[in-house]
Amino acid sequence: MQFLIILTISLTGERLFAYNHFMVNIANNKKIQVRVKLISDFYRKSGRMPSFSEIGQLFRLKSKNSVFKIVNKLEKTGLLKRDHKGRLIPLSMKQHTKVLGTIEAGFPSPAEEELIDTISLDDLLIQNKDATFLLKVTGDSLKDAGILPGDMVIVDKSLNPVNGDIVIAQVDGEWTMKIFKKRGNSIILMPANPKYKPIQPKNELKVAGVVASVIRKYK
Amino acid sequence: MPYPPPLTIDQWPRAIMHVDADAFFTSCEQAIHPELKGKPVIAGKERGIVAAASYEAKKRGIERGMRLSEVKKLCPDAILLPSDYETYSIFSVRMFDIMRRFSPQVEEYSIDEAFIDITGMRRYFHSSYGEIAGRIQKTIEKELDITVSVGVSLSKVLSKIASKYKKPNGLTIIAGREIHTYLSELPVEKVWGIGANTSAFLKKFGIHTALEFTHKDEGFIKRYLSKPYLEIWHELNGRSVYPVITEPKDDYKSISKTKTFTPPSSDEGFIFAQLSKNLENACIKARRYNLCANKVIIFLRTQEYKDTGIEIRLNRPTAYPLELFDLLRDGFKKVYNSRALYRATGIVLSGLKPNDNIQYSLFDDTVKIVKMNRIYSVIDELSDRFGKHTIHHASSLPVKIQAQHEGERGDTPYRKNSLFKGENKRQRIHMPVLNIKV
Numbered sequence: 001m002q003f004l005i006i007l008t009i010s011l012t013g014e015r016l017f018a019y020n021h022f023m024v025n026i027a028n029n030k031k032i033q034v035r036v037k038l039i040s041d042f043y044r045k046s047g048r049m050p051s052f053s054e055i056g057q058l059f060r061l062k063s064k065n066s067v068f069k070i071v072n073k074l075e076k077t078g079l080l081k082r083d084h085k086g087r088l089i090p091l092s093m094k095q096h097t098k099v100l101g102t103i104e105a106g107f108p109s110p111a112e113e114e115l116i117d118t119i120s121l122d123d124l125l126i127q128n129k130d131a132t133f134l135l136k137v138t139g140d141s142l143k144d145a146g147i148l149p150g151d152m153v154i155v156d157k158s159l160n161p162v163n164g165d166i167v168i169a170q171v172d173g174e175w176t177m178k179i180f181k182k183r184g185n186s187i188i189l190m191p192a193n194p195k196y197k198p199i200q201p202k203n204e205l206k207v208a209g210v211v212a213s214v215i216r217k218y219k
Numbered sequence: 220m221p222y223p224p225p226l227t228i229d230q231w232p233r234a235i236m237h238v239d240a241d242a243f244f245t246s247c248e249q250a251i252h253p254e255l256k257g258k259p260v261i262a263g264k265e266r267g268i269v270a271a272a273s274y275e276a277k278k279r280g281i282e283r284g285m286r287l288s289e290v291k292k293l294c295p296d297a298i299l300l301p302s303d304y305e306t307y308s309i310f311s312v313r314m315f316d317i318m319r320r321f322s323p324q325v326e327e328y329s330i331d332e333a334f335i336d337i338t339g340m341r342r343y344f345h346s347s348y349g350e351i352a353g354r355i356q357k358t359i360e361k362e363l364d365i366t367v368s369v370g371v372s373l374s375k376v377l378s379k380i381a382s383k384y385k386k387p388n389g390l391t392i393i394a395g396r397e398i399h400t401y402l403s404e405l406p407v408e409k410v411w412g413i414g415a416n417t418s419a420f421l422k423k424f425g426i427h428t429a430l431e432f433t434h435k436d437e438g439f440i441k442r443y444l445s446k447p448y449l450e451i452w453h454e455l456n457g458r459s460v461y462p463v464i465t466e467p468k469d470d471y472k473s474i475s476k477t478k479t480f481t482p483p484s485s486d487e488g489f490i491f492a493q494l495s496k497n498l499e500n501a502c503i504k505a506r507r508y509n510l511c512a513n514k515v516i517i518f519l520r521t522q523e524y525k526d527t528g529i530e531i532r533l534n535r536p537t538a539y540p541l542e543l544f545d546l547l548r549d550g551f552k553k554v555y556n557s558r559a560l561y562r563a564t565g566i567v568l569s570g571l572k573p574n575d576n577i578q579y580s581l582f583d584d585t586v587k588i589v590k591m592n593r594i595y596s597v598i599d600e601l602s603d604r605f606g607k608h609t610i611h612h613a614s615s616l617p618v619k620i621q622a623q624h625e626g627e628r629g630d631t632p633y634r635k636n637s638l639f640k641g642e643n644k645r646q647r648i649h650m651p652v653l654n655i656k657v
């Protein structure tokens with residue numbers, strides 16, 4: 001169970017970073033690669049992490065101290081950690097297997113655990129389902145920001161705009177989609193097309209929603 | 220007459236919230252067409268009558284059910300829109316979802332009304348019941364851009380009085396110690412569940428206001444009224460009797476499908492086709508909830524809003540139109556009058572039973588029933604994949620050929636005409652579309 005939880009956490013940027021960092025480290029060290037694969041194979045076969053003496057057997061090392069040193073190294077890379085009794089807990093072991101698998105042993109069969117940390121396009125594009133609306137773009141004022149007439153824009157009404165967001169707003173009675181810029185205390189709505197001028201609200205600015213994503217379907 | 224004593228309860232043994240969306244259909248329209256805000260908007264164009272009117276339109280004297288010709292006289296600048304039930308349903312689902320963020324105990328009372336039991340949530344949100352209610356109201360307004368009126372009190376009946384007290388966008392809290400102040404002004408027939416007949420009866424005993432009713436002793440209520448009124452009496456006294464029912468509705472007592480068409484018609488084939496489609500639709504819904512009906516009611520509505528109908532009892536419950544067509548035709552012939560002009564047809568399925576414990580009789584052709592079962596499970600699967608009525612009965616065909624509504628009224632909602640690439644007339648993305656030109 002714990003393993004599954006860790007996998008889902010691994011979606012956050014922080015963990016992803018650790019994972020990439022580790023890849024650089026490990027990829028250059030063939031010896032460690034082989035050893036990690038031995039451990040993860042053990043893990044896959046038995047469903048648990050090996051003990052220190054079992055690691056000794058796997059690595060053909062007689063000295064527990066050298067096992068200890070290797071485990072320390074792996075712990076630093078964020079691959080695994082130890083609980084209070086010193087037993088091993090896998091962290092990004094599973095992803096690691098997958099990466100090594102593509103290089104060395106062919107692609108492993110898609111086990112159920114592998115598919116847990118995937119998200120659907122819906123989840124990727126929609127943060128707050130209840131507050132999300134669609135909008136068809138008609139103008140070209142955000143052409144250079146990559147939003148073209150006919151595009152489908154996903155608008156989130158629950159978000160408060162921050163500097164640089166693309167917003168749908170009502171300015172002095174007129175509706176527009178522009179880039180929200182804060183300059184000190186004033187707000188400017190910037191186009192992304194030299195044909196249009198920036199808008200500075202005179203009386204009223206009402207932000208109806210923040211653009212979360214843009215979809216363009218070709219076929 | 221002596222003024223009745225106050226009614227006070229110091230605590231919140233139960234905190235029930237009632238949420239009632241303000242002019243729901245037209246509010247949804249104003250949310251997706253923001254340029255219509257502050258204008259008199261009317262939904263129901265395709266039916267020729269007012270299905271819903273915005274507050275701006277209500278102020279001009281427009282009421283539900285009014286004919287559009289009257290509307291044009293009263294309020295020539297009214298904006299008439301075809302009803303877009305798809306969008307309204309999405310808003311409704313979202314409104315309930317937002318409420319569930321605050322309490323899991325939400326009762327979806329109707330498309331635009333809900334009860335929420337927020338008892339015990341004060342500590343969790345570090346706020347009073349009134350503040351929690353205010354937050355729910357504000358979240359709905361921010362995320363959906365519609366306003367709701369909210370009432371909080373000790374029971375469902377009282378919370379409903381509270382939400383009605385101030386509309387639109389009202390927030391009324393009737394605490395236990397001020398129940399009497401709200402009830403003393405309220406005519407007894409305005410209480411949820413007390414109708415015109417009961418209130419006329421109560422007036423014989425000098426009961427005119429809700430407070431006078433509430434102050435009667437239990438013996439009086441038990442002697443002269445039935446159990447539902449005893450329950451209302453308890454609820455008015457701040458003792459919650461009606462629970463907030465969380466389960467979505469899945470045990471229907473009856474299923475009805477009605478459809479209006481314009482202009483009115485006297486064409487026998489067309490009217491029967493309408494009825495046949497009503498039957499198919501009702502059966503689809505029954506099958507979705509795994510139900511079978513043993514009674515079918517057919518009715519036809521004339522131009523003058525006169526209904527004629529007939530009830531058909533079945534010897535075995537079913538949800539397969541194929542088994543019902545002969546009966547439908549017989550029944551139709553009995554009620555149809557070739558000289559009348561009809562504007563609507565309807566089907567009611569009642570006497571519903573779960574599909575899995577039907578007792579077949581010795582004379583039933585079970586082989587045929589099993590076959591029917593297979594045919595309809597395939598039809599339902601096809602409908603799931605390709606949209607409703609992918610396969611339908613030939614008798615419903617005239618409905619498809621002849622438009623439901625003709626002329627100016629025959630508008631379809633904007634959403635069905637402005638499709639994104641990949642959408643089609645039957646299936647669209649499950650999300651409301653903002654109609655803003657940017």
